């Protein structure tokens with residue numbers, strides 16, 4: 001099979017890592033071009049990848065590629081994804097795949113007739129923990145409460161978007177992916193602390209069968225926390241996504257006399273796994289782990305959350321199959 005001819009769009013913070021992963025897949029991918037709009041990024045790209053063509057506009061290399069990784073700011077995603085789909089190219093787009101539901105509808109229409117792979121960069125789906133726990137989560141007795149925290153001190157990145165589009169989108173997608181009960185409505189409280197956009201948000205997602213997911217995201221926190229907890233009549237299960245540990249407290253004592261079990265899981269290179277999944281989907285003409293529908297569902301939940309933050313009212317969520 002011919003190698004997939006690839007371009008990476010955007011040579012910023014994350015684009016650099018995507019370029020590294022393209023190079024790590026030289027058995028299946030041919031690294032044709034880096035598309036970076038601004039001179040400083042172009043110079044850095046040339047210095048680090050002397051054998052790769054560096055251009056400022058995707059149109060300059062569109063006939064030389066089969067697939068593209070979009071790693072540009074969120075506000076550019078809709079236009080770039082639309083263009084690449086129209087040109088019948090396979091697309092990997094970093095999250096969010098577009099900025100709102102209205103754009104999502106148009107992408108769905110364009111994608112319907114193109115027969116190409118579209119993958120969205122919801123990298124948080126690639127934790128090894130979910131391979132161990134998803135079945136348990138899918139079969140939890142209802143009701144249950146999920147609590148997800150993703151907060152960190154200010155780093156000055158991604159301030160072109162708010163914390164809902166930047167961070168909560170990962171957790172809203174995880175709720176859809178990991179749990180059987182689907183969202184019914186969303187209410188939220190937020191704060192604009194350092195920027196003119198939401199810097200902190202507490203999101204309450206009402207799920208079917210009296211379940212709920214409480215998501216806290218923030219980029220101006222006092223410390224870094226990334227964890228997920230599930231509480232039900234079975235007890236509590238928590239995953240520390242930093243230390244890569246799973247803790248379980250059930251309604252009885254463990255055989256060794258303790259009340260809390262602790263298990264480690266492997267830290268993995270999520271970006272590398274996303275790239276592998278993309279090439280495999282192209283070769284096998286199969287759906288990637290995170291497809292366009294998943295990306296658009298997450299965008300819908302972001303849209304609902306942003307409306308709830310503005311109106312301070314609960315927002316109804318569309319139904320999910």
Ligand SMILES: NC(=O)c1ccc[n+]([C@@H]2O[C@H](COP(=O)([O-])OP(=O)(O)OC[C@H]3O[C@@H](n4cnc5c(N)ncnc54)[C@H](O)[C@@H]3O)[C@@H](O)[C@H]2O)c1
Nearest residue numbers: 010011012013014015035036037041071072074094095123
């Ligand atoms: N999956 C994750 O966990 C994760 C983590 C970080 C960032 N992201 C996503 O990745 C995307 C990029 O984030 P970042 O932190 O790398 O941003 P960044 O600002 O560091 O880099 C973006 C780069 O794109 C370039 N650019 C802008 N418009 C362009 C265009 N039309 N064509 C080519 N280049 C263009 C900019 O000059 C810049 O170099 C965002 O959508 C963000 O949400 C995802």
